[in-house]
Amino acid sequence: MLPAPAAAATPAPSCVARITAVQREILHRNLATGSGPPLNAFQQLNPYALEQAAALDRARAAGAPAGPLDCLPVAVKDNFASADQPMAAGSLALLGNQPAEDAEAVARLRAAGAIVIGKTTMDEFAFGIRGLSGAAGRVGNAYDPWLGPGGSSSGSAVAVGAGFVPLALGSDNCGSLRLPAVYNGAVTLRSTQGRFSSAGLLPIGFVNGTPGLIARDTGLLARGLAVLDPTWQAERAVAPPDLRGRRLAVLARAGDQDLAPTSEAAAAALSQAVDLLRAAGAEVVEALVLPGLDTRLGPAFVKGSGRRIDAQLVRYPGSRRSWDDICGSGRLPPEWTPAECRTLMASDPAAEQRARRQMASNRRLLEQALRAQRLDGLLLLPDRRGGARRDPSPAITCMVSSTSGLPAVALPLALDRRGMPVGLEILGASGGDEDLVAIAAVLEAQRGPLPPPRAVVPAGPPLDLAGHNRLVPLLGWQAWKSRRGEALGDLDPARFRRLTDDLLNRPGDGGKSILDLTTPASP
Structure with a gap:
């Protein structure tokens, strides 16, 4: 045989x-x-x-x-x-x-x-x-x-x-x-x-x-x-x-x-x-x-970072070429003022x-x-x-x-x-x-092995890669606009979930399609 x-x-x-x-x-x-x-x-x-x-x-x-x-x-x-x-x-x-x-x-x-x-x-x-x-x-x-x-x-x-x-x-x-x-x-x-x-x-x-x-x-x-x-x-x-x-x-x-x-x-x-x-x-x-x-x-541990950030940013194409540009952009974390931003990283x-x-x-x-x-x-x-x-x-x-x-x-x-x-x-x-x-x-x-996380449940069909890359900065922009200081606004978990659903335009949510929105341009 x-x-x-x-x-x-x-x-x-x-x-x-x-x-x-x-x-x-x-x-x-x-x-x-x-x-x-x-x-x-x-x-x-x-x-x-x-x-x-x-x-x-x-x-x-x-x-x-x-x-x-x-x-x-x-x-x-x-x-x-x-x-x-x-x-x-x-x-x-x-x-x-x-x-x-x-x-x-x-x-x-x-x-x-x-x-x-x-x-x-x-x-x-x-x-x-x-x-x-x-x-x-x-x-x-x-x-x-x-x-x-x-x-x-x-x-x-x-x-x-x-x-x-x-x-x-x-x-x-x-x-x-x-x-x-x-x-x-x-x-x-x-x-x-x-x-x-x-x-x-x-x-x-x-x-x-x-x-x-x-x-x-x-x-x-x-x-x-x-x-x-x-x-x-x-x-x-x-x-x-x-x-x-x-x-x-x-x-x-x-x-x-x-x-x-x-x-x-x-x-x-x-x-x-x-x-x-x-x-x-x-x-x-x-x-x-x-x-x-x-x-x-x-703050002593970040002093002087501004000058090193400047040396890095000046080499890249972009609208912000220095830490001072960032501080004056109007796009700071809401708990920072422009003056605090500049002082934070200043040389000392x-x-x-x-x-x-x-x-x-x-x-x-x-x-x-x-x-x-x-x-x-x-x-x-x-x-x-x-x-x-x-x-x-x-x-x-x-x-x-x-x-x-x-x-x-x-x-x-x-x-x-x-x-x-x-x-x-x-x-x-x-x-x-x-x-x-x-x-x-x-x-x-x-x-021994750690138990894995519970499975995340998809709420609808997946985006393609380009759609994902377009949606995420919109989420950031829309959520950040609603934040005031320590008040999270749409960055609160429940509100951020609703915002995500709105931008994804799930059936019945009545939100705008991401195709109707544009990524915010740099001022």
Whole structure:
């Protein structure tokens, strides 16, 4: 009897097919309102993504080796320059601002084979943790679109958490990577200050802004970070068999900042983290207090940004060629006056030096404590309240890493009773980025798979890509016009849902068609 013929191997889908499927999923779900307000993770989808995927297919067919991120769909925060899409930094004032070249982080991702799916919605100029954008409107949490997504890398985190893409580029001034990542069930690293190139990132925050990645898991995070940084030591970032010999401490207070949980869910998550780490063999010290730190993150940390923004904008075609142009545009966040806008980013050498001294002092104190107590990391909650809620949390702890420049990895631990992710941050010594990712990988394995978000229900047929790219800035414009100071107007979740429905012209809503509206021109 002849042996049965071997089953033919199923050919891997082409890059074009893969990216087409990703686009289709985004167009079905990104602006869907059947489950509540839209996710609105993407401000713009890349109209050249399929063309770039086809070029990758041709290169592979010709024998070119696959890159480490071959055909991986990635999303890019709207404050990174991209030669094939505008960069508005979430603002009305910079709509249409078109960079001439990619930011270095974007260029590195592309060179590794990644396909940029689109630019993600963000808090305007990276100020805020609510996911509110003049350029695109409101972002909804991947686990519950009625709740806040965290920020300012809101759309990047939601794009990963909702399963649109496995990897997204973001930036962190104070929690802008860490908070939205854990709120949306994703992982991230705020790297050692200055380790990753910020070239081409709109320079808000002269000493503490840093680029980074948000990923679906620690393995993919490590792969992406190795692309961003040629000095990345991949072997150090791999999860060890266990954590025997590792010693960590729960940071209860840093200077005047209380870091203790303020809710039952947050306390339970922190306790779970300690138990999982101990089960993996680590020694965990509890209730560590570190006096002497100054974790205030005031305006001194953005002083001088205006001149660096000017140097970037003057190179691009656009109606705003300087920070002064932005402040005088009439398109500011409603809580800013033009004078406050100009003062915020003005040069102040004395303030800049104070911020640098504060960072150096905090870094020294934290690293001295790590050495003296033989610690591999400090444990704290990104949000002492636990998971995301509707209102922005007054209990975030991002300042410890941000005002010291030390690296911190953040990952979700569990879902609370509401079904919302609650996360943990692990802070380490300068240059210890890889070791933190390895510890997080062990904790992730101990935790097990995190339940995914509930499916978003589409409310009607999907838009095509051009229709999506036309609708989103209209949403931003229409919603922002109604906002007055802290009053959200049409950026309130329920009102933003209605506005989205009106612009989509669902049957029975009586709204205008998007074909009857035009994108606001720059004055």
